[in-house]
Every structure is written in structure tokens, then in C-alpha cells.
Amino acid sequence: MNDTATKEVFSFQTEVGRLLDIVAGSLYSNREIFLRELVSNASDACDKLRHAALTTPSLVEGNQEFQISLNVDKKAKTITIADNGIGMNHDDLLETLGTIAKSGTGAFLDQLGKGDKNDLSLIGQFGVGFYSAFMVADSVEVTTRKAGEEGAWLWSSDGKGEFSIEPANRDERGTTVVLHTKKDAKEFLEETRIRHIVKTYSDHIGFPVLFKDETLNAASAIWTRPPKDVSTEQHTEFYHHSAHAFDEPWLTIHNRVEGLVSYTNLLYVPSSQPLDLFDPERKGHVKLYVNRVFITEDTKGLLPNFLRFLRGVVDSEDLSLNISREMLQTDPKLAKIRSGLTKKVISELKKKATKNPEDYVSFWKNFGAVVKEGLVEEVGVRDKILEICRFTSTHGDELTSLQEYVDRLKDKQEAIYYIAGDDAAKIAHSPHLEGFRAKGVEVLLLSDSVDEFWMQHVTEFDGKPFKSITRGAADLDAIEGDEPKKDKKDEADTPALDGLIAAIKLELGDLVKDVRPSKRLTESPVCLIADEGDMDVNLERLLQRHGQLQGGTPRVLELNPDHSIVRKLVERADLEGAGSDALLKDAAHLLLDQARIADGEVPSDPAEFARRLSSVMEQAL
Secondary structure (H helix, E strand, O other): OOOOOOOEEEEOOHHHHHHHHHHHOOOOOOOOHHHHHHHHHHHHHHHHHHHHHHHOHHHHOOOOOOOEEEEEEOOOOEEEEEEOOOOOOHHHHHHHOOOOOOOOHHHHHHHHHHOOOOOHHHHHHHOOHHHHHHHOEEEEEEEEEOOOOOOEEEEEEOOOOEEEEEEEOOOOOEEEEEEEEOHHHHHHHOHHHHHHHHHHHOOOOOOOEEEOOEEOOOOOOHHHOOHHHOOHHHHHHHHHHHHOOOOOEEEEEEEEEOOOOOEEEEEEEEOOOOOOOOOOOOOOEEEEEEOOEEEEOOOOOOOOHHHOOOEEEEEEOOOOOOOOHHHHOOOHHHHHHHHHHHHHHHHHHHHHHHHOHHHHHHHHHHHHHHHOOHHHHOHHHHHHHHHHOOEEEOOEEEEEOHHHHHHOOOEOOOOEEEEEOOOHHHHHOOHHHHHHHHHOOOEEEEOOOOHHHHOOOOOEEOOEEEEEOOEOOOOOOOOEOOOOOOOHHHHHHOOOOHHHHHHHHHHHHHHEEEEEEOOOOOOOOEEEEEOOOOOOHHHHHHHHHOOOOOOOOOEEEEEOOOOHHHHHHHHHHOOOOHHHOHHHHHHHHHHHHHHHHHOOOOOOOHHHHHHHHHHHHHHHO
16 A cells, blocks of 8 residues: 555546547447557556566566456456556556647647547547547546556546546556446457457457456467468558557568568558657657567667658567667667668558559658658668659649659750749649740649758759759740740740839849849749749748748849730830839839739738739729
């Protein structure tokens, strides 16, 4: 018994309360997953203690055989799941059974609340785990004692907003979870039902799951079996267990590597985005085992950041059992495993992209932005990553590879053109694309925030340099495009812009770097570009947004010589006294603001923009 004999009552974290409302208030067609989740938690507790005992053997003195036991009591209407794993103390209970420490939880619950509350693939992104007990229970009691500590604790709740923690008695380490079942959950008190659920969902658990002195599961590590002996269903359930997920694995990579460093990997690519995919901490979720002994899940040295969406295990007999997390970062054997795993995963993704491009689209939509991070961070495999990247382009609705883009190059096209922005729909309608569309020259449409950054590290593909269409001159003249060639007479009739350009330069001054005729515009009157050698427009915008750049470089204003507005302004600029023409001065600022608006920005002075627009309209009407 603990010295402190007080019972403490706590309120659930707001997100937990909302989650419990969803879980407890929904009648799932497969509520049986609660048992899978609780058995998985018990297995994790045994794994953690076995690892801790490597450095502190006294933690398992007198009881080194790990097991999980189940029991049902029809009279008391209870289901009990017990383990002799690591156990929990007072603070562990508060942290583990009172909060959900995941970024984005609130927004996710908003999404879930508006959608299908029975969508397990959504709920599973939390790793609902323990809280799934309230799908079948009116109240839950958890009695637990942490290995190496004397005191035991009782956690209890009805799942309706509060939970209590108080001292308790428990002779040995471990955790016992007792579920007081709901009236409509009587089926789970049947022995045959319990046996069926464990056989179906938990056969792969590496510790014996006992029910009435009978071991219900195979109790062997699934990754140690030959790949041909593991069924799709067994892979799915192990993925659910190891990832605490509810979706189906999109891709399974199970193989054994023999060599200077031998290891087995069983890796899964999820079919939906994990909730913490863009968490700033970028935690990995592939568990490292040594000779089937769990070591750690904090495996930043095991796989590169851009593969953090992977779930599963890696098991090697060539690493030391007492390897520390610090050693993981520098161990040369682990570096070999990391390199081998990275190349294997990229190779498998390339096969999938080649053999089933339609299916690959779903993967790319979920994880493409993360994969492209590898183009910045992983120099050694940069070329291989480029091969599995897919892009939206002006060629059509289908995603394209860089090789497919290069295969479609126009005669005399010497660059891979792209435009970057933070809104895919906006950049697809950018005026910068007009001249390229007219010639049928394909342009990549890049709308992920990482795009501008990897473009600073990758300068070419297949000998063709990447070139932003919002920076420098639009060198379209040399390209043999699709548009009809202009008649020399048409070119001769194009009005001279010198007078107008001089007037606009004089009026705008330092607001622009230069004013030039455009070869990229066919429909819009103006656009803004970064000068050759200056920072690209979108990159500058991103750096300003993140506080890494103050101010900005003035841009070049390009005028479309063939646009009716520009033609009329040319005529007005040629008139005597144009230097004092108020309308011409207002028009210069309006053209600049129009170009800003087309780029998704706002006028620098909205009040002046409105005044100038009204003034010009009054004179035009």
C-alpha cells in the first residue's frame, strides 16, 4: 500500500474528452478491436520491460517469463487483461491515460466530428489504444505497479469527463485492466468470442496470450518467418499492432539481408497519412530489435527523415543488445543498415510506380511532400529519389515523372520549366504560363512548401537545368512550339513601347527594378518577375512568411505589347504633355498592383488602389 491514502480526481484533457464522446457514443460494427488494442498495449509493456532489464536486471528478478492473461467473469460482467510488463506509476498514469500528446489533435477531432464517426481509419490515426475500451465498457479500472517500485495505483473512470487515481495493492509488477461491460456487449463475455478475436488479431504477438491456461497465439515474431509463410491478413494485423493503426498497409516490404551486417526488415507504407507526419520533431516509428529483443522506437539513425511515414520493425543480430540511443547515432553497423533500408524502400517504390502508376498516385498524394524532403537532406540517394518523384504539370491532369517530362521536350527546348507557389489552383492560372501554353511548352506546377528548397539543391535532371518561369527572361523564341508563327507584318505593327516604359519607370521609381516588354504574356497585360540572378518570387515570399527575410528585392514589371490596354497607354504616352498626365501616372500604379494581385498578393496601398481605380473608371466612362 502507498503511504499516501488519498484519492485524486482529474479531468480529461479536452481532446481526450471529445475523443471519448466519439468512441463511447458510436456503435462500431467491429467493436472487437478493443481487445486487440489492449493486448497490443500489454505486449508493448512487456517489450519495454525486457529492454529496461538489459541494463537493470533486477527489474525482472524472480519473474523473467513475460505473458499476457485474459479472463472473463459472466456473473460480474467483466473482462480482464493483465500483463507482467513495465507497469506504471502515478505520473505515468496521468500522462498516458489522461492526455493525447500529439500535435494537430484539435483540428483532427474537428474533422472527425464532421465526418463519419465509424471511420476507424480516421480514429486509428490517434492510436486510440486504451480508450477503445469504452466502446464496450461503462467503466474501466487499471491497477498497476511499475517495475522496480514498491507502490501500486488504481486508475478508474466511466469515460465521461473525469478519472481518479488512488493508492492500491498489487503484489507484482505489471498492469491489470478490468472492463465493466455495457449491456449490449454481452457477446464479449463468451469464451469462444474471446478465442476468436485473439486468434484473428493477436496471433503475431511475441508473448504468450493465456486464457484459462491455454496459449491462444503462436507467440512467435512474425518477421522471423519466411515471407512466403505470412499471409496478407497476418501482415495487416501485425501492421495494426505495430503501428496502432486501422488502415490497410499500402505496401509491405519483408526481406532478409545477409552480409557484413545481417538484418531482417518488415516495413509497411500506410495507405493514409499518420497524424504526426508533419510534426516538427519528425519522429520515426520503426521499432529496432536485436535478436528479437525490443530496443527502441526512437530510431532517427535507422531511417532518414523523409521515410518517417514507414511503420514496422528491423531486427539485427549484429548489433549490441546494450546499444544506447546515443550509440545509435554513430554506430557504423547501423549506418550500413540505414543505407540498405533506404535503397530497398526507394527500389520498391520505383517498382510500384512503374507497374501500377494509378495506385502510386494515392501514395504520392499522401507522402510526396515528405519524400521530396530527401532531395534536400539525402545527397547520396538524390538521383534515386528524383526517379520516384511525381509532379503536376500543364501537360494534363495525370501526374508526370521527370523522365516523362524530358521525353516530351519540344525541339530546341533546353530547360525543364517550373512555377512554384503555395496554392496549386492559383499557379495553374498564373499569367506567367500564357506564353508557354501558347507554344505547348510543358511547365511543372509546384505547390508544396518544400519545392523551393529542394530546387536550391537540385539544379538539373538528365542534363536539363531547372528554370523558374517567374525569374529571368522567358527564352521562348528559340523553341519550336505549337503556336502559328507570327507574320512579319504583325510584328512590324507592334507599337513601340519606349515612351510608355520611360513614363512608367519615372512614375514607379524604386518600386520596380525595371520595366520591359514581355515574351511570356499572351492574354494578360502585365506580370512581375524576379530578375536573372535574384531570388525567385515564391522563395522570397516563403522566407518573408517565416521571418527569415525582411523586405524584398524590387521585381521587374513586364508589359504585353499586344494587349489593348498597353496599346492605348502607348498612344497616350506619345502625346505631348504625357509627363503630367494624371491618368497615365495612375495607370502605372494600377498595372503594378494588377500584377501583384495576379501573383496572389495584395496592393501595397489598398486605399490608393481603390482611389486610382475609381479615377480611371470615371475618365473611361
